[in-house]
Amino acid sequence: MKRARIKEKIYQGIFTVLAFASLVFLVGIVIVLFKEGLPIFKRVSISQFLFGQNWYPTYSTPEFGILPLILASVWVTLGAVIVCVPLGVGSALYLHELAGHKQRTILKPLVELLASIPSVVYGFFGMVILTPFLQNLFHLPTGLTALNASLILGIMATPTVCSLADDALSYVPKSFREASFAVGANRWQTLTQVVIPAAGSGISTAIILGMSRAIGETMTVLMVSGGAAVIPHSYLEPVRPMTAAIAAEMGEAPMGGDHYHALFAIALVLFLTTFVFNIVAEFISRRFRIKLGLSG
Amino acid sequence: MDKRTKIKAENVDFFYGKTHALKNINLKFYENQVTAIIGPSGCGKSTFIRLLNRMNELVPHTNLTGKILLDGADIFDASVDAVEVRKRVGMVFQKPNPFPKSIFDNISYGLTVNGVKDKNFIDDKVEESLKKAALWQEVKDRLHESALKLSGGQQQRLCIARTLAVESETILFDEPCASLDPISTAKIEELILELKKDYTIVIVTHNMQQAARVSDYTAFFLMGELIEFGKTQEIFTAPKDDKTEAYITGRFG
Numbered sequence: 001m002k003r004a005r006i007k008e009k010i011y012q013g014i015f016t017v018l019a020f021a022s023l024v025f026l027v028g029i030v031i032v033l034f035k036e037g038l039p040i041f042k043r044v045s046i047s048q049f050l051f052g053q054n055w056y057p058t059y060s061t062p063e064f065g066i067l068p069l070i071l072a073s074v075w076v077t078l079g080a081v082i083v084c085v086p087l088g089v090g091s092a093l094y095l096h097e098l099a100g101h102k103q104r105t106i107l108k109p110l111v112e113l114l115a116s117i118p119s120v121v122y123g124f125f126g127m128v129i130l131t132p133f134l135q136n137l138f139h140l141p142t143g144l145t146a147l148n149a150s151l152i153l154g155i156m157a158t159p160t161v162c163s164l165a166d167d168a169l170s171y172v173p174k175s176f177r178e179a180s181f182a183v184g185a186n187r188w189q190t191l192t193q194v195v196i197p198a199a200g201s202g203i204s205t206a207i208i209l210g211m212s213r214a215i216g217e218t219m220t221v222l223m224v225s226g227g228a229a230v231i232p233h234s235y236l237e238p239v240r241p242m243t244a245a246i247a248a249e250m251g252e253a254p255m256g257g258d259h260y261h262a263l264f265a266i267a268l269v270l271f272l273t274t275f276v277f278n279i280v281a282e283f284i285s286r287r288f289r290i291k292l293g294l295s296g
Numbered sequence: 297m298d299k300r301t302k303i304k305a306e307n308v309d310f311f312y313g314k315t316h317a318l319k320n321i322n323l324k325f326y327e328n329q330v331t332a333i334i335g336p337s338g339c340g341k342s343t344f345i346r347l348l349n350r351m352n353e354l355v356p357h358t359n360l361t362g363k364i365l366l367d368g369a370d371i372f373d374a375s376v377d378a379v380e381v382r383k384r385v386g387m388v389f390q391k392p393n394p395f396p397k398s399i400f401d402n403i404s405y406g407l408t409v410n411g412v413k414d415k416n417f418i419d420d421k422v423e424e425s426l427k428k429a430a431l432w433q434e435v436k437d438r439l440h441e442s443a444l445k446l447s448g449g450q451q452q453r454l455c456i457a458r459t460l461a462v463e464s465e466t467i468l469f470d471e472p473c474a475s476l477d478p479i480s481t482a483k484i485e486e487l488i489l490e491l492k493k494d495y496t497i498v499i500v501t502h503n504m505q506q507a508a509r510v511s512d513y514t515a516f517f518l519m520g521e522l523i524e525f526g527k528t529q530e531i532f533t534a535p536k537d538d539k540t541e542a543y544i545t546g547r548f549g
Contacts, residue, residue, distance in 0.1 A: 101356055175393035178351065179455070183406030183462050184383035193409065198396055291396055291444075 033271055037264035040064060049265060055229040055240075057249065057259040064262045068231045070269070072239035073215055075232055076149045076225060080214040083154020085207055088161025092206075095162070096169040097191055108166075115159035123223030126152040131224065138236055144226035147235040152224055153214045161210035168202025169195065171292060201288035205281045212277040216270065218243035242266050299326035302466060302496040303348060303385075308362035310343060310352070317343050319520045321362070325466075325513075330488060330497040332511035332528065334504060336548065339517040341500045342390075345468050348498065349385035350378040366466075383410060386459035390471040392451035394443035394458075399435050402443045402454055406462040421461050429457035430487055449480025456487065467491065469499040473506065485510050504544055508532050516540045 040049065044064050052065015091111060095104050130151060131143030172195050180190040196203070226238020229245065240248075246263050253259040303325040310318035318340045325331050333341040346352045347364055350371060363370045371381045394402050403422045412418060422439070426432040431453040435446070443454055452472060459467055469488070473481040488497060488510050501507050507514055507528065514531040516524045516539075524531060524540045535541045542548055 173393070175389060175391060176395060178354065178387075178389060179393045179395065179458070180405070180409075181351065181354065181378075182349065182382055182387040182389075183409065183458060184379050185405070185409040186379050189409045193405065194395055 030271070033264060033268045036261060037266075037268040038261075040258060040261040040265045043258050043261075049262075050269075053231060055245070057253070057262055062258060064258065066242070066245075066262075066266055066269070068229050069240055069242045069245050069266065071231055072146065072225070072229075073241040073243070073270075075146050075235065075239060076153060076221060076241050077211055077215045079146060079150025079235060080153035080157055081207065081211055083151055084157040084161050084210050084214070087154065087158045088206065088210060089165050089203060091158070092162045092165035092169060092203075093191070093196075096166055097187070097195070111159050111162050113159075114155070115163075119156065119217060119219040120223070122152050122156055123220040126220065126224035134236075140236055142226060142238060144224055144238050145236050146225060146232055146239045149221045149225040149239070149241070150235065152220050153217055156217060156220065157210040157214045160213050161206045164206030164209055165199075165203045168199040168206060168288070171202060171289070172198045173292065198292060199288075201284045201291070205285040205288065208277050208281040208284070212274045212281070215241075215277075216243060216274055218247050222247050242270050246270075299329060301325070302327040302367065303498075304365040304368075305344075305347075306363040306365065308344075308347065308360070308364065310340075310347065310361075311359040312343075312355070313357050317520050318347075321522050323515055323522055323525060325496055325498055327496050328492055328494075329512040330492050330499060330510050331513040331515065332507035333498065333500045333515045333517060334502075334507050334543070335517035335523075336543065337502075338519075340520040341517045342470055344517065345387075345470055345498060345500050348466075348468055349382050349387055351382075351387065353378060383462055384464050385466045385468060386462060386464035387468045387470065388452070388455050388459055388472050390474045392448055392455050392475070394446070394451050394454050396442065396444055398440045399443050399446070399454060400439040403458050403461045406458055410462060425457040425461040426454075428460050428491070429453045430483065430490075431457055447480070449476050449483060452476060452480065452484060453487065456484075456491075460491075464495070466496040466498070469497065469501075471500050471502060474502065481506070504532075516543060518543070 044052070049064055049066060050070070051067050052063060053067050054063040054065045055068050056063040091107075095108055095111075099107060126148055127144070130148050133143070134140065134145065134148055135143035176194050176198055177190055180194045185193070221241050222244040225241055225244055227240050227244060227248065228238040229240040230237075232239045246266055249259065250263055253263055301324045305321050305323045308318055308321040309316070321344060333345060335341045343352070347360065348371075352358055352360065360372065364372060366381065366384065369376070395405060397405070400422055403425055404418050407418050407421060412421075423432065423436075426435065431450060434450060435454075443451065446454060456467075456472075473484055476484065485506065488499065491497060499507075499510065511528045513526065514528040515522055516531065516537075518539055524535060524537045526536075531540065532544055535544065
């Protein structure tokens with residue numbers, strides 16, 4: 001009897017440690033980000049850093065304005081959203097509402113398979129196929145542009161959006177649909193007036209998490225966005241999003257130098273952005289579950 | 297007195313995949329009468345009632361043979377639109393299922409999806425339906441609050457009002473009181489007796505006292521078969537079939 005109790009205690013201990021491990025990692029990462037990122041603000045003010053228009057980290061008189069990088073990330077992410085929302089939400093609606101059982105069992109794993117393709121493969125696809133195509137289509141000096149990155153990121157974020165939107169739709173109780181059909185509504189009315197509003201906040205969560213996936217993606221944007229750290233004026237120009245800047249420059253930035261600290265500060269900005277996205281998504285999805293009468 | 301037949305099931309067989317859920321059902325529902333369908337769990341009574349407004353079509357891999365005649369016309373005929381059938385044959389479900397919308401919108405929904413645009417008409421109809429469902433007094437000052445704030449019994453009456461608003465001729469109740477307390481149950485039963493003046497009513501119930509209290513006719517289902525059908529009074533006092541007697545006296549089920 002006593003041995004069983006001790007065993008139970010040990011298991012409890014092991015799982016508690018494991019559960020707290022991810023918290024420890026998170027806190028560790030945050031501490032490092034702040035510790036390595038904050039020193040840059042001894043050189044430049046926060047507003048100079050965030051809104052400075054020149055990113056010249058390696059000049060003899062370096063400038064550390066990351067506005068071009070932020071805008072590049074914003075542009076590319078918004079572009080990706082324009083691609084992944086119709087694709088992801090549309091395919092979720094199709095899978096959930098219109099597809100027969102057979103189509104669903106084939107299509108759903110295929111959509112999920114999209115998520116398992118390594119990002120370098122997407123990047124490769126963008127460089128080899130999309131780049132020459134865009135270059136010819138728009139007669140550009142280079143096909144490595146914000147548009148290219150948006151398209152590829154949009155496709156990459158589609159499975160995330162689709163999966164989560166599909167979940168949101170399946171949380172809508174069957175009884176809502178039945179009630180709607182029972183008063184003589186057709187399928188389209190049921191979908192647009194009952195199911196989608198009921199799943200609405202769940203679908204927004206899906207979109208926000210898709211955005212968060214797009215904004216944090218690195219390898220692909222590094223390969224296809226073109227890498228120019230200037231404020232973009234059109235989707236047909238090369239850009240350098242924050243993730244690409246960190247990945248490309250970290251190797252050559254002398255450790256402990258201003259450039260090094262600046263890159264960490266960029267990482268901090270990225271982290272805070274995705275953090276906010278995730279909090280907002282969590283908040284919305286909690287409200288969503290309460291609204292549908294599911295437990296919070 | 298000869299009563300007019302509103303709905304008639306003719307040789308109905310129904311399959312879920314390979315399961316033979318309903319076996320050669322022949323049954324009539326008379327106009328402005330309450331017919332109760334009783335039987336133990338899994339006897340096919342809910343399955344059967346869902347055929348009457350074609351709700352079965354929402355479930356894949358099912359198969360139906362035989363006819364269901366509404367005013368003499370087969371509702372499963374290829375030329376008939378399920379949406380039209382459901383307008384005429386309303387349904388109230390086991391668990392109250394209001395939409396996550398306001399009280400008002402829950403009722404106006406059935407009107408707007410059927411193409412009603414006249415705002416005054418909708419306002420009147422909402423009020424009239426809530427009055428008929430004996431809910432108006434309780435909600436008239438908060439029509440624009442979420443329907444999910446209502447109690448279970450109020451929600452169920454709201455669902456009844458929603459059905460009344462689309463002017464159906466028949467209302468199917470699928471164990472409407474299964475999740476309600478006795479007071480709410482009594483209110484719903486009272487309402488059913490009131491509504492029978494204007495509607496043909498079919499009620500599936502687990503509760504035999506309820507069947508005895510509200511219905512004029514009773515059908516007893518067992519293992520997918522219709523065992524006995526007749527006037528409620530006769531079924532409960534002098535059942536012809538031994539199985540019916542065994543069930544209503546509580547020996548099984």
